[in-house]
Amino acid sequence: MNLHTLVDSLLSDTLETSLPLFRPELALCGTIVLMLLVRVFRCDRLLPPFLLAFAGSVVALWLALPAEGLASWAAISPQEIFTGMLVHDTLSAYVRIFLLAFAVLFVVLTQLTGIADRENGQDFYTLVLGATLGMCIMASANHLLTIFLGIEMASVPSYVLAGIVKGRRRSSEAALKYAIYGAGTAGVMLYGISLLAGVVGSAHLPTIAHELAALDISSMLAPGGDSSTVMVLALGGLMLGVGLAFKLSAVPFHFWCPDVFEGAPAEVNAFLSVASKAAALTLLVRIGFGLGFVHETPHATLATNQPPAAIAQVSTTAQPPTTFAALKAEGIVNESTADQPLSPVRNFFVVLVALMAIVSCTFGNLAAYGQTNIKRMFAYSTIAHAGFMMMAVAAAVALLGRDPSQSQAAIAALLIYITIYLFMNLGAFAVVAFLRNEMQSEEIEDYAGLIRSCPMTAVMMTAILVSLIGLPPLAGFWPKLRVLQSLYEAGGPLMITVLVIAGLNTAISLVYYLRVVKVICIDPEPDTRGPISLGFLPAAYILVVSLPVIIFGILPDKVAQWAEQATMHLF
Amino acid sequence: MNLSDPAIYLSLLVFLPAVAALALALLPRLTDDAFKCITLAVTILVFILSLGLFRQGAGIDFQVGVAEMQNMFQVDWIPTFGIQYFMALDGISFPLIVLTAFLSVLAMGASWPINKHVRAYCILFLLLETGMLGVFMALDFFLFYVFWEVMLLPMYFLIGIWGGPRREYAAIKFFLYTLVGSVLMLIAILMLYFNSDLTRLDAQQLVDAGVVTVSAETAPEAAFQQWVNSEEPLAQRFADITAESDPAQRRQLHTFNILALQQMGQHTDLFEGEAFLGKSLQWWAFILLFIGFVIKVPSVPLHTWLPDAHVEAPTPISMILAGILLKMGGYGIIRICYPICPQAGYDLAYFVCTIGVVSMVYGAFAALAQTDFKRMVAYSSVSHMGYVVLGFGVWSAMADTGYNADYWKMGVNGAMYQMIGHGISSAGMFFMVGVIYDRVHHRDLNMFGGLFAKMPIYSGFAVGIFFAGLGLPGLCGFIGEVFVVLSVWKYSYLLAIISASVVILTAGYILWAIQRVYLGPEYKGPNADALKPITLRELAIAVPLMVGAIVFGIYPNGLLQYMQPSVDRQVDQLAAWTQAYDERETASNPLGGEDGQMAARQQ
Incomplete structure (x- = not known):
């Protein structure tokens, strides 16, 4: 040459x-x-x-x-x-x-x-x-x-x-x-x-x-x-x-x-x-x-x-490519994954990612409890959600040697997750940013009684927070469900442990998200705060960004189809 | 819009409140009373819609005496995840739906004293109603789960904003308990989903599960063939999978269809594989589901959210909570736990009955010890719902009784009757407590007395309702309790004796409360001037409840004729399953039950 x-x-x-x-x-x-x-x-x-x-x-x-x-x-x-x-x-x-x-x-x-x-x-x-x-x-x-x-x-x-x-x-x-x-x-x-x-x-x-x-x-x-x-x-x-x-x-x-x-x-x-x-x-x-x-x-x-x-x-x-199709033909695929040359690599990866995911998810949710600053709270919430998303990756790789179509479903779960997460977190931080411009504060306690001053923003923020917990019929539920499904499908003691911990984390995360909801919706408005008005464009922006949280909650099929299309031809 | 189409009629019934809630949110500012009137009108409309199902022979109706699901319809909701919008009515769900619509009207009527953020209150109230109605109609496990969760947030706010002094604590406690329960339920749903396989059902079972629709003249097999060859995506996947001849390569066709899962639980071994610690998959699924439902019922030891939530919640929300939300737990047990996991139910029958009896006894003793009127009523709910759990649990169709399901039927019918009866009496009791709380602003049992003199009409109704709660013959509480206690006799003498003697405790705390509150020479507590006679609005709520309590007490067949066929059918199926199961066990273990195990151990 x-x-x-x-x-x-x-x-x-x-x-x-x-x-x-x-x-x-x-x-x-x-x-x-x-x-x-x-x-x-x-x-x-x-x-x-x-x-x-x-x-x-x-x-x-x-x-x-x-x-x-x-x-x-x-x-x-x-x-x-x-x-x-x-x-x-x-x-x-x-x-x-x-x-x-x-x-x-x-x-x-x-x-x-x-x-x-x-x-x-x-x-x-x-x-x-x-x-x-x-x-x-x-x-x-x-x-x-x-x-x-x-x-x-x-x-x-x-x-x-x-x-x-x-x-x-x-x-x-x-x-x-x-x-x-x-x-x-x-x-x-x-x-x-x-x-x-x-x-x-x-x-x-x-x-x-x-x-x-x-x-x-x-x-x-x-x-x-x-x-x-x-x-x-x-x-x-x-x-x-x-x-x-x-x-x-x-x-x-x-x-x-x-x-x-x-x-x-x-x-x-x-x-x-x-x-x-x-x-x-x-x-x-x-x-x-x-x-x-x-x-x-x-x-x-x-x-x-x-x-x-x-x-x-x-x-x-010199090595002939050991393709999945070849493995399937030999009937190895349906048996234990240990027969495949790459299964140690996958196991290493899966154990590493799964452990990190468990620890991140649990730690993030627990550490978020004590936060008084909304951005800091969201930082820990992000850590927890990243942990949750990593679980999908662990499940996908664990399924890789056994059932590629299920593995693709796990990646689809991840894609749904990041897509829905976009609306939730962009919406949340947009609210935080607009409110910072209005009242120069990012402390959770300063959001008290927000529902009285700007009801629409407060309702949308509530929807976002509840969606972050992962409660139906809001969008945040569906990706969590798909991740749990993939984990169940992956099976095995490790994945089932991850599944149970992921489920419990949903309950753990409830309290700190709901505390913000409580401050916004239930606590009385402080006397010292002046009127807050976000203006038309910011309010419209919040609405546009966070409405998908509700729409995709009720009709998630569109996102699911996109994600499915995107993962169908990975192999 | 064709109202005689079940898809439209039932959807309207469920979602009318939610649509109205959205409309309320968008309406311009109105007076508080206007919002309340609109909401009341919507709840009345929903109630009328539910009553419309009684018209026999109309475009859409609920046929008396039919045991199977009626007015069934299914539409793909999220085809990618295999989730359907699948609803129907049968004798188990229909009475609960009417009860829900009925109590929602009354609770909205009882909401007039609420003056804080009325618009938000109305919106949340309506959303709550949609969630409640949806739970009772959904037949797709996921749809069920979604409706189950939909109620949480409105309930949290309704307690947390409009509640008493410790409302935030009570609201989050309620939320957290229920959420933990629903997470367990979700795991169980996944377990069942991934082990389900539609292709294992035969034609008749698929027809029973509502997968294949059959008209009166065609045979199930013919309808099944027609369905498999049709263009429907599910049918095509079914055909693809069954076309695969090699069993090793064959995939499973998972489903969330509750009816299909019931068929699989009773007719296949799909859920019998060993899952963990030597127990079968359905055993674990049953435990997880049961914990999730029992939190809602609530049974001891998972009941501790209830007294707090009830005491802090405003009166109408307490009515809803006691009258309907608790029934969802019971409904879940009878609709999901037992039919889908019969083997686990059979195995754990004594455990379930014990939970029920412990709740009855504990709740009654705890009610005796209370000084807060509302807390006492709350504990009485724990005690009364114990009858429901006990009634569902008495699996008396055993080999000893020759698989005679009669007493078991009696127990389950009694439990269902108790759910309806308690829905009326507990809502009534909470309302009666609310009426005096609105006047004197305290609920200390020891500071009341002599209300009969000041509020004679109110006291008359109140005593009547409390007697209904007590289970006095001729009122709605009696039938359910007596059915349950009678049915237990065939199952376990010990439990029967304990549960029968709870009646004495119940009489004790209710009569004592009546004595302390309504009898006595005069009222000595605070705000004595505020003790005005009952208003017309309050009367309008008290009268229907009292009428309901009396009608269901003297004419039980009015309710049983709708309920009994479906309940009996399910119990018969489970009894048949028990017989088949025992025969299978004996066949694999020729010396029979325990002797076989002993023999095996000796070898």
């Missing part, structure tokens, strides 16, 4: 296959560059940053939406782009639409709350769109390098966003804490990546899966086997997990979360708790599925082309 053909195939792969599928991200890049140029050429009076950001995110969303309706997703088969660095499938398509839709709503929110004024509007929106770009990459990462790249691209703007309100000590403290934590975990994660890639000889996830399958870990674990390699692999996996746990704010890497949430403005909290969590969870799915499952056709794109050097070693792997 000479250089010329290599460059040719690279070019055609990039220009003909990859870039068209990357259009939404390109639109974001273009918007960022445009926004910076506008400032350089001092025409920001003509083109306010809000308009640019709004237009940019709408265009990106429009490009991301499937042109022929959702049904066309059936035609998308998993496809590697950029020589295997990213993967384009229905999952990444769904999460991308989700992230960009969130970006649109978020840009509108920041304009309404006035956090991004003329002076720092460019900075703010550049950071927001930059972080969104990073999250899109996280959602479609297929290579350890892009995983790292995506996490950093999403994190670094977030550090700055946390401290966007200048001159406030708490804000700066939050940003600094966040940055130091992030830098530390990034280092650990990079070390873990180097260990993994060093042992396996590749950083491309499907290739790693092949190599791991070839390594035959089960026999290494057997007495007398070479356990040192397994140790290194496990260490690498754990270190990679540290980076992810930081993004997910999973216990024990959650310490930044309450402080950052308290210090950062409520709008940024919405961004961190919705978009950042969704991207991190998708990445967790990518890693779980990437390492725990050998794909049937690892590189559909390159089948016609000459394989580029970067991943040329894949095709030289």
